[in-house]
Amino acid sequence: MAWSVLPDEWKPVLAERGLRPFRADQMLHCLYRDYIRDWNEATTLPKDLRETLNREFPLTRYEILDTSESSDGTKKLLIGFADGEAVETVLIPATGRFTQCISSQVGCAMGCAFCASGSRGVVRSLASDEIVAEYMAGRAFGEITNIVVMGMGEPFANYDETMRALKLINAGRGPNLGARHITLSTCGVVPGFAKLAAEGIQFELSVSLHAPNDKLRSQLMPVNRKWPIDELLDACADYTRKTKRAITFEYTLIAGVNDSRACADELARQVRRVPLAKVNLIPLSPVSHRPDLKTPDERTMMMFLDVLMKNHVQTMLRRSRGKDADAACGQLRLRRIGG
Numbered sequence: 260m261a262w263s264v265l266p267d268e269w270k271p272v273l274a275e276r277g278l279r280p281f282r283a284d285q286m287l288h289c290l291y292r293d294y295i296r297d298w299n300e301a302t303t304l305p306k307d308l309r310e311t312l313n314r315e316f317p318l319t320r321y322e323i324l325d326t327s328e329s330s331d332g333t334k335k336l337l338i339g340f341a342d343g344e345a346v347e348t349v350l351i352p353a354t355g356r357f358t359q360c361i362s363s364q365v366g367c368a369m370g371c372a373f374c375a376s377g378s379r380g381v382v383r384s385l386a387s388d389e390i391v392a393e394y395m396a397g398r399a400f401g402e403i404t405n406i407v408v409m410g411m412g413e414p415f416a417n418y419d420e421t422m423r424a425l426k427l428i429n430a431g432r433g434p435n436l437g438a439r440h441i442t443l444s445t446c447g448v449v450p451g452f453a454k455l456a457a458e459g460i461q462f463e464l465s466v467s468l469h470a471p472n473d474k475l476r477s478q479l480m481p482v483n484r485k486w487p488i489d490e491l492l493d494a495c496a497d498y499t500r501k502t503k504r505a506i507t508f509e510y511t512l513i514a515g516v517n518d519s520r521a522c523a524d525e526l527a528r529q530v531r532r533v534p535l536a537k538v539n540l541i542p543l544s545p546v547s548h549r550p551d552l553k554t555p556d557e558r559t560m561m562m563f564l565d566v567l568m569k570n571h572v573q574t575m576l577r578r579s580r581g582k583d584a585d586a587a588c589g590q591l592r593l594r595r596i597g598g
């Protein structure tokens with residue numbers, strides 16, 4: 260698959276197959292400057308080479324099965340692959356930015372209570388070329404300036420393929436999207452932190468925390484039973500010390516569940532264990548499989564923000580985008596397959 264080969268790998272890969280390595284530069288130009296969708300479009304290459312490439316390194320087929328657009332300009336695409344499975348990707352325009360939210364798996368095994376993607380388990384992980392295909396589908400709508408891996412799936416549960424795709428999108432002779440413009444988000448699969456730190460690439464890292472203690476976190480996020488908060492925060496602290504990069508903790512506010520003053524105080528104490536920690540507060544997007552979970556009122560969210568700020572935690576209150584496009588978390592696929 261052409262989109263699973265990193266730009267620097269092409270020469271050895273071609274040589275191995277008895278193909279001419281000097282063609283690599285021309286091929287890269289076709290792939291990532293002309294953005295061909297089929298080798299037949301690569302008219303600068305000889306016809307027999309195009310045929311060989313189509314046979315041995317085809318461009319991954321994908322189809323946009325569904326789109327929905329929100330009144331705020333957020334666009335959600337449902338991307339279908341050859342085996343009939345589909346994932347969502349969301350395009351989020353903002354001043355000076357065009358952010359794409361991409362998926363790493365079909366469904367998700369993590370089973371967080373408030374998340375639509377996990378409500379039916381995981382079907383399969385995406386291969387790196389399928390993740391690149393999501394980016395290719397997105398960039399047809401405008402130049403992508405930022406990527407967040409916050410769509411369906413847990414990127415650290417599909418570490419190698421996700422990382423390969425992001426390295427390809429980041430590659431200078433590939434799409435060349437800056438590492439600091441690419442954010443991975445994990446629910447806390449602890450072995451991923453040391454692996455990411457060892458990569459030496461400056462991707463941004465977010466950690467979905469959502470609760471300040473094990474009792475509550477294990478209720479909301481089953482992953483916490485395997486890697487409890489102490490272990491998670493130790494891994495985060497090791498990561499920031501080693502990389503000198505900040506970590507952003509995501510905290511989805513759910514009315515009457517994790518939005519009390521006591522939770523805010525405890526959260527502040529916990530995240531201060533991690534150097535360079537930041538917090539993003541996100542109002543819950545209601546999901547159909549859990550009608551009992553509700554968004555807190557404005558006053559409660561402001562109180563929560565205030566407590567963190569008074570505790571000197573760098574905090575942002577995010578506003579949901581794309582609500583009327585079913586753009587929050589796994590909802591488009593659910594609408595299509597029935598949920």
Ligand code: SAH
Nearest residue numbers: 374409412413444445446467509543544588
């Ligand atoms: N598995 C990864 C990335 C996918 S989820 C992770 O857990 O980080 C991306 C973010 O959306 C996570 O912080 C997740 O907790 C949050 N999220 C999921 N469902 C949500 C909902 N209904 N409302 C608000 N945020 C939600």
